[in-house]
Structure formats: structure tokens, C-alpha cells
Amino acid sequence: MSESRPLFIPVILGTARKGRFSEAVARFVLEQVRKRATIETTLVDIREIRLSIDDAGEALKDQGFSALVMRADALILVVPEYNHGYPGLLKHVLDTNLKEYIHKAVGICGVSASGFGGARVIQNLLPVMRELGLVTIFWDGNFSNVQSLFDANGAIKDVSYIGRIDKFLAELVWMAEVLRHGRENVSLEGTS
């Protein structure tokens, strides 16, 4: 039955800063996801998720975000590199859930003003993803020199990114399909 359902793979824009270049990247990635008829998607802007900073547990959750992650088969994180790390607000948002992530796929698009394409923020996110129960893929999106990567209309200037993100999505879709089958049909050894 699961094979007849489209995959749901939201794109999460992982920064709330004013003037963020990552928004153009997130919209570009969203556009590439929407080219695939078998995937449903939406853009999640963490700027619109208002969380308390002095609460805990279930009380901290944004019910809309939790429901979205629960429905998701995979996540795409678009994450700028701030001082070699990930935005604290993104971590705060991600930490509000757990069961919703377990055995789901995640792909990460790193964004940087340098030529390294957010490679360091991706590396720093990997152990976080693992502890949340998410399963990473071995393709990344690496968006370098982001301040000059898009024109005034938000169109990407370097079209090679289209092919790279297509490969990234192919891997993510494969992992999402496999993990959905596993979540729904494959039990832990010795359990039923």
C-alpha cells in the first residue's frame, strides 16, 4: 500500500536571519523537488515557527511542525554555515521532536559565502541527525559563494547545480522509499 502513496519531502529553511541568502537556495531546491511528480513537498521556514526558549518536552512543540515531520518520509535541510556551525535556532527547532524522525531519510544542503559549500556545517550536523534517528544520504548539496550565485530574480546562475541536485534527490528518494518500507513492514529482530 505504501508504494501507492507519494513521498512527502519538505524543504526546511534553516535560518531566520534577515537578508539570508539561504532562502534563494531553499526555493531553488524546492523547485527541483517539485519537478518530480511522485513527491509532495512544501517549504518550511523556521522563521515562522515560534518556540518558547524556557519550556521543555511536549510543551515546547509546535504542533504544526510536529505534524508535518510526522507525515514526512524524508527531510531536506538547507543550512547556512555560521562560524563553521549550524544556526542555533535550527537546532532548537529540530530538538523539539524525536519519534517523528526515527528511520526517516535526510539530505542536507550546505550554504556558504566561501568556496566550501557549507561542507563544515554538513559535517557538524551529521552526529545530530544520527541521534535524532534520521538516516543521512551520501549526496549533499554544496552551495558555494552564495552571495553571487543567484540573479536579482532568484534564478540560479550556475546550471550545474540542477544536475547535482537531481542526483541528490535520486539518492534521497531511494532512501526514503526503502526506509518507509522498513518502518511499515520490517520488524526488529525477535519482535512482532
Add this chain to the structure above:
Amino acid sequence: MTCRACGTAMNHHADKLDYTESGGADARLGGLVKEIHTCPRCGNVEVRIADGSAGAAPGSRPS
């Protein structure tokens, strides 16, 4: 486990050791094992405290 959303039998696909809670059957692990179940029909996810582990011998659980 039955899905509270649609009544379908759920699949138990993961265990998570929660160090913030303790006692019961899983005291020897230093926390509480929680089972993660997913509904094959609607995708709903439920968590419950693992049962049946009280008499399990050390090392008998999947590692």
C-alpha cells in the same frame, strides 16, 4: 500495537533507550527502553514503553 488513528496493526521498527527515565524492566540498561511503532496504513507513529523485557537475559536484546 494498534494505530489510534486508523485501527491498523502497527510495525515495531525501532527501540530507543531514554536515559531521562528509569526503573521498571530496563533498569539494567540505565534507562527506559521505548518502542517506536509506525502504521503501515497512515504513517502514524506511536511510542510506548517496551514490555516483555523484564525477564530478558542480559544481552538477549538486539544490539
